[in-house]
Amino acid sequence: MFLALREIRHEKLRYGLIIGMIVLVSYLVFILSGLAYGLAQQNTQAISSWRVDRIALNKDANDSLSQSVMTKQVADKVKLTSHEAYLGQTGVVAKAKGQAKLSAQFLGIDRDQLVYRRLKVTAGHKPTKANQILVDDSFKDNGYHLGDKVTLNAADGQYRIVGFTHNAKLSVAPVIYGSLGTWRTLSHLTPDFQASGIVSTRANFKAKGLSTLPMSKFINKLPGYSAQNTTFSFMIGFLMVIAMVVIAVFLYILTMQKLPNYAVLRAQGIPAKVLVTTTVTQALLLVVAGLVIGAGLTLATVLAVPAGVPMSFNLPLLGAVNGGILLTGVVGALIPVKVILNVDPVSVMGG
Amino acid sequence: MPALALQHVNKVFGHATNEVTVLDDINFEAVSGEVSLVIGPSGSGKSTFLTIAGGIQTPTSGSVMVQGQALDDLSAKDRDALRLNRIGFILQAYNLVPYLTVRDQFTLVDRVKPTGNLDESALRHLLEQLGIAALIDQYPAELSGGQTQRVAIARALYQNPDIVLADEPTAALDSARVKVVGQLLRDLAKAHNKAIVVVTHDLRLQEFADRTYAIMDGQMTLN
Numbered sequence: 195m196f197l198a199l200r201e202i203r204h205e206k207l208r209y210g211l212i213i214g215m216i217v218l219v220s221y222l223v224f225i226l227s228g229l230a231y232g233l234a235q236q237n238t239q240a241i242s243s244w245r246v247d248r249i250a251l252n253k254d255a256n257d258s259l260s261q262s263v264m265t266k267q268v269a270d271k272v273k274l275t276s277h278e279a280y281l282g283q284t285g286v287v288a289k290a291k292g293q294a295k296l297s298a299q300f301l302g303i304d305r306d307q308l309v310y311r312r313l314k315v316t317a318g319h320k321p322t323k324a325n326q327i328l329v330d331d332s333f334k335d336n337g338y339h340l341g342d343k344v345t346l347n348a349a350d351g352q353y354r355i356v357g358f359t360h361n362a363k364l365s366v367a368p369v370i371y372g373s374l375g376t377w378r379t380l381s382h383l384t385p386d387f388q389a390s391g392i393v394s395t396r397a398n399f400k401a402k403g404l405s406t407l408p409m410s411k412f413i414n415k416l417p418g419y420s421a422q423n424t425t426f427s428f429m430i431g432f433l434m435v436i437a438m439v440v441i442a443v444f445l446y447i448l449t450m451q452k453l454p455n456y457a458v459l460r461a462q463g464i465p466a467k468v469l470v471t472t473t474v475t476q477a478l479l480l481v482v483a484g485l486v487i488g489a490g491l492t493l494a495t496v497l498a499v500p501a502g503v504p505m506s507f508n509l510p511l512l513g514a515v516n517g518g519i520l521l522t523g524v525v526g527a528l529i530p531v532k533v534i535l536n537v538d539p540v541s542v543m544g545g
Numbered sequence: 546m547p548a549l550a551l552q553h554v555n556k557v558f559g560h561a562t563n564e565v566t567v568l569d570d571i572n573f574e575a576v577s578g579e580v581s582l583v584i585g586p587s588g589s590g591k592s593t594f595l596t597i598a599g600g601i602q603t604p605t606s607g608s609v610m611v612q613g614q615a616l617d618d619l620s621a622k623d624r625d626a627l628r629l630n631r632i633g634f635i636l637q638a639y640n641l642v643p644y645l646t647v648r649d650q651f652t653l654v655d656r657v658k659p660t661g662n663l664d665e666s667a668l669r670h671l672l673e674q675l676g677i678a679a680l681i682d683q684y685p686a687e688l689s690g691g692q693t694q695r696v697a698i699a700r701a702l703y704q705n706p707d708i709v710l711a712d713e714p715t716a717a718l719d720s721a722r723v724k725v726v727g728q729l730l731r732d733l734a735k736a737h738n739k740a741i742v743v744v745t746h747d748l749r750l751q752e753f754a755d756r757t758y759a760i761m762d763g764q765m766t767l768n
Contacts, residue, residue: 196656197642204644204684455642461601462700463629464657465622539601 197468198476201452209480212444216484216519217491219437223515224492224507226433230426231511232504237419239361240301240369241409244279244309246393249412250401257407257415259283262390263381264404269388272401279307280389282377288333288370290342290355296333299364300346302377302389309393313371318357324375328357330368335501346370346380365416366504434518441519442526445477449530453537461539469534477527481520546613548708548740549575549598554607556593556763567593569763571607575708575740580731580753583744585760591744592637592712594760598742599632599710600624612707629658633701635711640697641685648681650700663703671699674729676722690717698726702733709733711743715750727753 202209235242250272255262260283269280282302289295303309305322313320313328318340321328327344333355338344343352353372362369378387392401393409400406414420456469496505556568567590575581585591596602597609600616609616611627619627628634641650654662663671672678675695685693694717701709709730715723731753734741743750744760751757757768 196653197645200649201644455644458636458640458642459653460625461599461628461634461636462654463625463627463632463634464653465625465629468657540596 195472195475197472198479201476202479212448212480213484213487215444216441216481216523217487219441220485220488220515220519221491221495223430223433223437223519224488224512225495225505226426226430227511227515228492228496228505228507229503230423230430231508232506233366233426234419234423235361235506236363236366236504237416237422238413239363240299241364241413243314243359243361244312244393246279246308246395246409247397248394248399248406248408250392250394250399250404250406251390253403253405255405257405257412258417259391259412260285260417263383264388264390264392265386266388267386268403269392271403272392274307274392275396276308277396278392278394278399279309280304280374281309281391281393282374282381283364283390284377284381285367286346286370286380287348288329288344288346289348290338290344293337293342296336296338297367298329298370299367300370300372300377300380301364302372302374304374308395310371313359315357316360318355321356321372324373325351325353326356326372327353327376328359328371329355330362330370331358331360332363332368332502334358346376349380351376351379365418434515438518438522438525441481441522442529445480445523445526446529449473449527449534453533456534456537457539460537466535466537469537470531473531473534474524474527477523478520481523485516485519547574547610548577548612549573549742550610551594551598551604552608552610554597554604554609556590556597556602557605567763568597568604568765571763571765573598573758573765575742576755577707577738577740578734579755580734580741580743582750582754582757583742583760583765584746584748584751584757585744586746589760590763591746591760594765595710595712595742595744599634600627629704630661631707633704633706633709635698635701635709635714637712637716641693641700643685646682646684647677647688647696650696651703654700654704658704661705663705668699668703671702675699675725691719691722694718695722695726698729706739708740709742711741711745713745713747714743715745715747720749723747723749 251257251259251262252264284300286298286300287295288298310320316331338355340355342355344355345352374389378385459469499505551571551573554568554571558565558567571594583591583594597604611631616624645653651668669678675698677692677695677699680688680692688696694714698714715726718726727750730741730743733739759766759768
């Protein structure tokens, strides 16, 4: 530690540049991971808030809630318990007087069932009448207020915003919760139709005559979700690998540049173990400093970006990214260990 | 028993037609309490001799004994420990760590060898003798060639070694400083019973030597 710290203190510019490089690499990886995770979250936030395990859909809907619709005749064959809830989904365009149009996902729910019970309201209250709706907080960010009257799909009816809820997004669109009756109206369906699907908290839930699948599979089949996640995973993966190689190469070059000094120290009898420990400690100090500053910059960025930018962080993912970069630093410093152990003191002695 | 003895030491570099004999049947003894001078021109094998005497290089044949201990019998780790504890090296060039102040050069020794080094007052006295006490917080890059060499001497002596191996310790010094360093090495040998071995081409050091060897084309003779 003594040699490592003294060298960093003396060679401020050189080590500052290396820390700067690690800061930029970690900042890039953090931001990209945050954006990827944020976007993934916006596909599924609403689903996560229901805390359900399975969903039943029309057999012909290709596991897509938006393509599914079930008649009362089919729905009645499924005995619903307190663990299940009907969902009616349709895409809508919302518009209030004086406000911009917003594309959204309308979800019709039943007031006596679990999805309704599990909704968390950040302002106002849950809908208690057919013409009331609960909307995602992003409506508020777009200028909508409690009490605003909203038209949906330019239909005749008007719906009053009675509450806001946080993190209610489905397929990156804000969710509007209303009644199943409103869903039927917006979907131009007769009362013969019950819902788009049934969600359940029971892991073994099966619905006769319907296609039942776990939520993880359902989420992966959300339009564009898998493709988007795969793309981001590959981007972050490649970025991590390249970042790791760059950091390892920098630390390797740094260590090789120190060999003449190490030769002097070896001639003086300083044990090779001390030099190896110094090298690894120094690499860890540089990487940790880079990661801490990178994390600080990321935090500042998160506070500065507009609310609409999907950025969210997952601690296990961040931990893995940090661990990976840290490990890279150690590996980069350890690659030349054999050279350090075999450094020839004679190389610094004249003849 | 001599503090340092080389018996029939040969050192050959290269193979076949490229073979070069740098040291040829060297026999050498350094005794505690004496300054031994090895004088020879550049390329005569002085530094190779010194690195073999200090256990940094191994000879092609022959033996090196340090206080009765054959270096051949020691592992690389034990040879490191021997250099750190019993041999002080004064190298010809680049012999200070560039990112450590003069003070830190000594602190580093304390870190890896916490006991047996000079105490604070002895170090101060040594630095004053060498005229470098005021440079304690300077980095090597801020020192002149002569100052650097004197700090390197102080660093080697700080370990309080039984044997001091010095490679051209007066190369960058003027005549006045040569006298100071020569007298210091001689005092060290006499007062503290150290074996001092100096390889040099500087004839000004001859007056401080108890015995003088000449080395030429890898062959050594006792004058």
